[in-house]
Amino acid sequence: MNWDLADKKIILIGGPGGVGKTTLAAALGVSLGLRGYRTLVLTVDPARRLAQALGFKDFENSVKKVTAPEYPELQLTASMLDSEHYFDKVIERFARSPEQKKKILENRLYRTMVESLGGSHEYAAMERLLEFVSSDEYDKIIVDTPPTQNALDLLQAPQRLANFMDTSVLKWFQKKGGLVLFQRGTQMAMKALQSILGSEFLDNLAAVLGDLEGMQAGFRSRHLAVMELFRNPSSAFVLVTQASEARFLESVEFHKTLQNEKIALERLVLNRLEPDFQSQSPTGLEKEALTWFSALQKHFEELRLVQQKWAEAFQSAIKVPMIRIERKATLMSDIHALKELGDELIN
Ligand SMILES: Nc1ncnc2c1ncn2[C@@H]1O[C@H](COP(=O)(O)OP(=O)(O)OP(=O)(O)O)[C@@H](O)[C@H]1O
Ligand SMILES: [Mg+2]
Incomplete structure (x- = not known):
């Protein structure tokens, strides 16, 4: 299915933990960056190999032009978000005075508290996005997100921080x-x-x-800005998930939350579907190896059929165009592999 992204500026990749969000965000970035778009990928905590493919040496909060000798036309910039340290910057921004900033940052307790809330990583990702959106440097901004079971965690992170600071328990302590x-x-x-x-x-x-105290207003206005951005027709929300029972209900919930918030879901991606291993017949295997191979084939075929069943359930529960991506045998460790994967998403 052809996915026309011409009129989209922001592509938000959300979904549960470990389903392939970061990988697909990078893949889409490479693909769009090779189609003449000035593309930015905001990636969160990528696996080491992927970080290396994008040209990062260490984990750092940096913005880097991605280069690949075989693709001189690639227009891709990657920014890696180290969500741990990013939150400090947020405090810096909203602090009312240098003294307030210093006091908060020097107090180890504030981080523990903010983290215990949950959502500070999501918040950092959203904050980063807003920073780049206002710049006109990019045609496409792809936003990878931290793992979130619930879409609300992502959308409401700023609001939650503001509410937390407002609660009476806090007032009680203050x-x-x-x-x-x-x-x-x-x-x-x-x-x-x-x-x-x-x-x-x-x-x-x-x-x-x-x-x-007093920082709530800042968080609130960020929340409104994020929601407005996601509701805008030039933004596309992509839910990445897997075709399994475990992922089904949470994905349906995720979709419902988006609907309630009036955010359109652009695509549902079922990642890492088992390929059809059944039709492959090996040649030159000894008898014992052949027995093993057949047993494996049977196992993977069963898995594939279960996934197909769940894929159908997904399709009837979430009525948006679905993209099926197979589990790849290759490691996503170079630009070429990412391009192939990204093209599969778009084409
Ligand atoms: N289609 C695919 N085929 C094979 N391996 C894949 C595929 N998609 C992702 N992977 C692999 O799955 C692993 C998890 O992927 P990734 O880090 O992108 O997930 P994530 O959703 O970003 O995880 P987290 O929620 O922890 O951020 C990685 O090792 C990645 O290479
Ligand atoms: Mg990730």
Whole structure:
């Protein structure tokens, strides 16, 4: 099926963990970058081999032009997001003063807290996207995302951070000058907490909460910007998943959430489908090896049939064009392999 991406600027690749999002994002990037589009791939924590294929030596927050001697016409830039450290930058941006920034960043506790919320990696990915969207340097921006079971995790990460900072529990902790002035019940709770966590922890907590105060507005406006961007017809949301029972329900939920948020799903990609191994007949195998081969063939054929069944279920539950990608025997370790895979997505 031909996938016309001419009028799309942002292609967002989402889906559960380990299904091939990062690989397909890079593949699509190579393919579009070879079709005359100035393309950017924002990739999150790529596997080592893939990072090397894109020209990254170390894990770093950098933007790199991807080059391949066999494809001099390639117009591809890759940016690797180290979501761990990226969040620091976010704090830097929204902090109201250099002092506030310094205090938050120097407090180890803030990260633990933000991470315990979940969504900080998703938030970092969204933040990065907004940074690039405003620039006119690229025709196509492909956004790889961290693994998310639920589309809401991705879409609502900024909102969740803002809400978290608004909650009454926080207000309860927040008290200028420390954690005094609590009512009796509260005092007892604080005592209990103190004995478990230590008073240093609580002082730190109070400091962090005080510092984070006032940053909600920044997170809220980011949330609105992200939602607006995804609802725009020039953005395409692609859900990558696998044809299995385990992935079925969560993918259906993912789709429903997008519908509720009025975000159109552009394509459903079923990745790593078993190829038809049955029709291959090896030559020159000894009898014992042949027995092994047949047993393997039988195993893979069963797997393939189960996947076909789930693929049909996916198609009837999620009514958007579906792209089927087979499991490849080659490693995705060079630009050529990525191009082939990307062309398969588009053609
Ligand atoms: N069609 C394919 N055929 C064979 N191997 C594949 C295919 N797609 C992805 N892979 C392999 O599957 C592994 C996981 O892929 P990848 O890292 O892209 O998944 P991901 O969805 O980004 O994972 P995470 O959710 O952890 O970020 C990698 O080793 C990759 O090379
Ligand atoms: Mg990934």
